[in-house]
Amino acid sequence: xxxxxxxxxxxxxxxxxxxxxxxxxxxxxxxxxxxxxxxxxxxxxxxxxxxxxxxxxxxxxxxxxxxxxxxxxxxxxxxxxxxxxxxxxxxxxxxxxxxxxxxxxxxxxxxxxxxxxxxxxxxxxxxxxxxxxxxxxxxxxxxxxxxxxxxxxxxxxxxxxxxxxxxxxxxxxxxxxxxxxxxxxxxxxxxxxxxxxxxxxxxxxxxxxxxxxxxxxxxxxxxxxxxxxxxxxxxxxxxxxxxxxxxxxxxxxxxxxxxxxxxxxxxxxxxxxxxxxxxxxxxxxxxxxxxxxxxxxxxxxxxxxxxxxxxxxxxxxxxxxxxxxxxxxxxxxxxxxxxxxxxxxxxxxxxxxxxxxxxxxxxxxxxxxxxxxxxxxxxxxxxxxxxxxxxxxxxxxxxxxxxxxxxxxxxxxxxxxxxxxxxxxxxxxxxxxxxxxxxxxxxxxxxxxxxxxxxxxxxxxxxxxxxxxxxxxxxxxxxxxxxxxxxxxxxxxxxxxxxxxxxxxxxxxxxxxxxxxxxxxxxxxxxxxxxxxxxxxxxxxxxxxxxxxxxxxxxxxxxxxxxxxxxxxxxxxxxxxxxxxxxxxxxxxxxxxxxxxxxxxxxxxxxxxxxxxxxxxxxxxxxxxxxxxxxxxxxxxxxxxxxxxxxxxxxxxxxxxxxxxxxxxxxxxxxxxxxxxxxxxxxxxxxxxxxxxxxxxxxxxxxxxxxxxxxxxxxx
Numbered sequence: 131x132x133x134x135x136x137x138x139x140x141x142x143x144x145x146x147x148x149x150x151x152x153x154x155x156x157x158x159x160x161x162x163x164x165x166x167x168x169x170x171x172x173x174x175x176x177x178x179x180x181x182x183x184x185x186x187x188x189x190x191x192x193x194x195x196x197x198x199x200x201x202x203x204x205x206x207x208x209x210x211x212x213x214x215x216x217x218x219x220x221x222x223x224x225x226x227x228x229x230x231x232x233x234x235x236x237x238x239x240x241x242x243x244x245x246x247x248x249x250x251x252x253x254x255x256x257x258x259x260x261x262x263x264x265x266x267x268x269x270x271x272x273x274x275x276x277x278x279x280x281x282x283x284x285x286x287x288x289x290x291x292x293x294x295x296x297x298x299x300x301x302x303x304x305x306x307x308x309x310x311x312x313x314x315x316x317x318x319x320x321x322x323x324x325x326x327x328x329x330x331x332x333x334x335x336x337x338x339x340x341x342x343x344x345x346x347x348x349x350x351x352x353x354x355x356x357x358x359x360x361x362x363x364x365x366x367x368x369x370x371x372x373x374x375x376x377x378x379x380x381x382x383x384x385x386x387x388x389x390x391x392x393x394x395x396x397x398x399x400x401x402x403x404x405x406x407x408x409x410x411x412x413x414x415x416x417x418x419x420x421x422x423x424x425x426x427x428x429x430x431x432x433x434x435x436x437x438x439x440x441x442x443x444x445x446x447x448x449x450x451x452x453x454x455x456x457x458x459x460x461x462x463x464x465x466x467x468x469x470x471x472x473x474x475x476x477x478x479x480x481x482x483x484x485x486x487x488x489x490x491x492x493x494x495x496x497x498x499x500x501x502x503x504x505x506x507x508x509x510x511x512x513x514x515x516x517x518x519x520x521x522x523x524x525x526x527x528x529x530x531x532x533x534x535x536x537x538x539x540x541x542x543x544x545x546x547x548x549x550x551x552x553x554x555x556x557x558x559x560x561x562x563x564x565x566x567x568x569x570x571x572x573x574x575x576x577x578x579x580x581x582x583x584x585x586x587x588x589x590x591x592x593x594x595x596x597x598x599x600x601x602x603x604x605x606x607x608x609x610x611x612x613x614x615x616x617x618x619x620x621x622x623x624x625x626x627x628x629x630x631x632x633x634x635x636x637x638x639x640x641x642x643x644x645x646x647x648x649x650x651x652x653x654x655x656x657x658x659x660x661x662x663x664x665x666x667x668x669x670x671x672x673x674x675x676x677x678x679x680x681x682x683x684x685x686x687x688x689x690x691x692x693x694x695x696x697x698x699x700x701x702x703x704x705x706x707x708x709x710x711x712x713x714x715x716x717x718x719x720x721x722x723x724x725x726x727x728x729x730x731x732x733x734x735x736x737x738x739x740x741x742x743x744x745x746x747x748x749x750x751x752x753x754x755x756x757x758x759x760x761x762x763x764x765x766x767x768x769x770x771x772x773x774x775x776x777x778x779x780x781x782x783x784x785x786x787x788x789x790x791x792x793x794x795x796x797x798x799x800x801x802x803x804x805x806x807x808x809x810x811x812x813x814x815x816x817x818x819x820x821x822x823x824x825x826x827x828x829x830x831x832x833x834x835x836x837x838x839x840x841x842x843x844x845x846x
Contacts, residue, residue: 160407165414167215167291169208177207186285191487193325193344196285201253208289209238209251212300215291220251220300222259222281225316226266227725229615231446232306234261235299256302257283267729269721271312278309284317287443290413303443312718316617319714320439323624326711330628331484331492331508334635337642338504342486347624349441350604352432353448354423354476354612356464357399359845362837363462367748368740372733373466373613374531376741376815377749379823380472381840384426391424396846398459399429406431406455413451415444425474426843435481435604438624442616445478449613467531467611470839471819475535476612482623483604484508494603499557503652506561507634510656512605513548515630516598517666519622519707520546521687521698523598524609526622528692528726530733532611533808537673537690542597542609544695545681545688547668549596555669558660561653595672618722621713629707634659692730693804699723727800734807738790741815745783748835749822753779756829772828779821786814 165172175183182203189196212220221233236259238249264277272279287303306315313319324347331345363369368376385391395403407417416434423430431452436444449465456463468475484492492508499505516523523546537543550558597609610619634655641651665684670677681688689695698704700716700723708714714722753776760769788794789810796802826834 160411163408164411164416167293167412168414169211169289170414171288173211174204174207177211179203190286191344193328198253198257201257201283203253204285205251205253205256208256208300208302209249212289212291212298213238213249216293216298217291217300218297220255220302222261222283222304223301224261224281224304224306225446225615225617226306226314227269227316227722228267229316229613231450232261232266233301234259259304261306266306266314267725268308268314269724271308271310271314271717271721279314280307280309281305282307284321284439286321286437287440288414290447293412312721313714316442316615316621317439319621319718320442320617320624322713323621323628323711324438326713327484327624327628327631330631330635334507334631334638335486335504337635337638338507338648340486340490340504342488342490344487345492346485346487347438347620348435348483348485348604349438349616349620350433350435350481351441351445351610351616352419352430352477352479352481353445353452354428354430354478355452356425356427356469356476357402357429357456357461358427358464358842360457360460360462362842362845365837366842367744369464369469371740372737373464374469374534374737375471375839375842376737376744377819377822377826377836378471378839379826381838381843383840383844384473385424388424390422390426390428393422395420395422395429398461398846402456402459402461403429403431405458406451409451409455410448413444413447415448423474423476425470427846428474428476435483438482438616438620442620445616465613467529467613468534470843471534473843475531475541477535477541477608478610478612478614478616480607480610480616480619481601481604482607482620484627491603493600493605495554499554503649506557506656507638507652508631509554509600510558510659511630511634512627513666514633514659514663515623515626516546516548517663518630519626519703520666521689521695521701522622522626522704523607523619524687524689525695525698526619527607527609527611527614528689528695529611529614530692530730530737531613532609533691535611536609542595543672543678543688544690545672545678545686546597546609546666547672547681547686548605548666549599549669550667551600552669554600555667558656558664558667561657562660562664564657596668597672625707625711625713628711691808693727693801693808696723696726696730696804697801699726724800727804730804731800731807734811735790738786738811738815741818742783742787742790744836745779745786745818745822749825750776750779750783752833752835753825753829756833759830759833772825775821775825775828779818779825782814782817782821786811786818789814 171187174186178186182200185197186200186204218239219235219237221235223231223233226232238251239247240250241247259281261279261281262277264272281304284303284305289300289302292299292301305318305321307318308314327347328345332342335342335345366375368374403420407420410417416436417431418434419430419432421430422428431448433444435441452463465476467477486492493505495505496502524544535541597607599606599608607619607623610616637655638651641655642648665686668677678688700719705716705719708719709716753772757769757772757776760772796806826838
């Protein structure tokens with residue numbers, strides 16, 4: 131039975147009537163289920179004593195320390211609510227340096243002397259738990275024998291219920307810290323960075339006559355992913371082990387016709403999306419958009435903006451829900467940045483902005499951005515921050531998957547640059563020249579028929595090749611990888627922008643003290659800053675060879691591979707900024723640097739061993755069998771050509787196995803080891819793939835043991 135006919139049998143079992151056997155009840159409108167599994171402010175208002183709710187709300191609104199005396203009341207209300215939802219256990223959910231979430235489940239119930247069990251949940255249990263710190267990556271902060279670590283309740287991110295067919299679990303978002311107090315997760319530095327930016331931005335806003343109490347950073351991540359039939363997933367040991375295909379010849383059809391992008395969503399995929407969105411709605415995750423992406427079998431889901439901490443937590447949940455629900459439909463959601471060579475990779479566009487507690491977006495230019503001094507101030511700070519810390523931004527999104535994705539198939543290049551758009555670039559150019567920064571009056575696109583309405587013409591086109599683009603009232607950091615947590619990139623953004631805001635605010639305070647008006651004081655500051663940082667601004671084609679040459683002339687960094695980028699996590703500028711703002715200490719930064727290098731080495735080693743194993747035990751035997759068949763069929767010329775490929779294949783497999791031996795690698799220096807893995811081991815893997823993909827094109831289809839791209843990507 132061929133692979134395709136096997137697939138059709140399985141697809142028919144998906145559901146007799148064309149729907150999922152486990153499909154949700156779609157008769158209940160989404161607005162009635164939104165947030166139903168979240169211990170939200172509305173639920174707290176109903177269940178907490180008035181004075182407790184008031185104190186808790188005021189504390190969270192001001193970003194102050196929580197009074198632990200409130201904890202028992204909150205814990206009791208949370209337990210009763212969760213048990214009504216079917217929960218028997220609770221878990222402190224945290225984000226260790228694996229980039230994933232972790233959890234340990236504890237029961238509400240404890241036995242009594244009378245042989246029964248009573249449910250209890252104290253404020254102490256809500257606030258703190260003690261998971262094993264040594265078993266997670268620590269970068270040397272904790273030794274193997276030093277096991278103690280703590281999770282601490284994060285009241286700014288609401289608790290929620292995860293449903294299961296056999297019950298439910300109360301999940302409490304927490305921070306993860308070592309016994310000695312160092313941050314071992316992504317949440318603590320993110321919260322610290324949000325506090326730092328809030329302090330800097332409120333200081334600056336006072337100079338503009340704004341007396342706000344707090345500034346929040348917001349994020350709206352666009353998540354790209356692939357969906358493939360699970361049969362093909364389990365027939366590909368490379369996908370199963372590494373998350374990407376280590377072999378696969380380019381199919382005759384990819385996305386050259388642009389026929390998948392924004393196309394009609396396949397029925398089974400849409401059913402999966404609908405259920406995923408309902409599950410996310412229950413968790414209060416505000417999904418706004420779904421659509422087909424460019425590559426075949428690639429899709430996107432995007433939420434509305436949220437507070438950066440909550441948005442980061444929700445993004446981790448979104449990835450989990452996508453993967454869980456996909457299995458109900460006989461599908462697997464792939465989150466790797468480059469699961470298939472030669473077609474688009476998957477990113478996670480990080481739409482980032484700043485807003486006050488009074489609802490004002492600080493990156494909203496208004497109808498006349500050239501006259502909006504406050505907007506120009508904060509936009510200038512972002513430009514200065516990105517230029518100064520371009521290496522750190524690149525390091526914050528570095529991973530083995532990113533090395534395949536960045537600069538290829540519509541992903542932005544590894545060179546960090548800013549796209550401002552024609553209108554905004556014109557405004558800053560005028561300020562730099564000391565001219566009045568006039569804005570172009572709003573204009574409209576006439577569509578040639580009165581049936582269609584005139585469309586407002588934006589101040590600039592979009593640039594899909596830019597890694598950091600201004601898109602109307604926010605910056606879109608487009609270089610994040612699809613499998614990544616949002617925590618580190620947003621921690622970096624918040625910290626470096628806080629530093630730039632303070633730098634500009636100090637200059638402005640000095641200028642205003644001399645008696646100048648706000649406009650007279652600010653314009654020369656913006657002028658100097660833009661003139662000193664405009665090299666990072668680029669509005670052209672980021673893929674072109676001309677841009678790479680121009681970027682080099684401008685002095686911009688082109689950090690193509692992870693080992694090139696990660697040292698910027700511990701550069702002097704990074705250590706100074708993160709230490710000054712209390713976001714990460716030098717030790718905490720070095721810990722992350724060590725962890726990320728070790729993860730890079732380990733992941734490439736796993737890929738190399740998987741490549742060699744599949745090549746030697748699956749692909750090589752298939753090629754040898756086919757050569758024998760050709761000889762039996764008296765096709766000596768074809769057999770001879772195949773024999774040459776087989777000889778090459780054996781040689782490159784041996785070369786990979788040799789270079790990936792432990793004794794062949796420089797393990798005395800972690801950075802040197804990481805570069806060896808990239809330059810030597812990955813290069814040897816690429817050679818094995820090159821010959822294997824050539825064999826795939828000539829070996830008989832019924833003998834080739836791996837499903838091909840033409841099946842995986844196009845059979846829905």
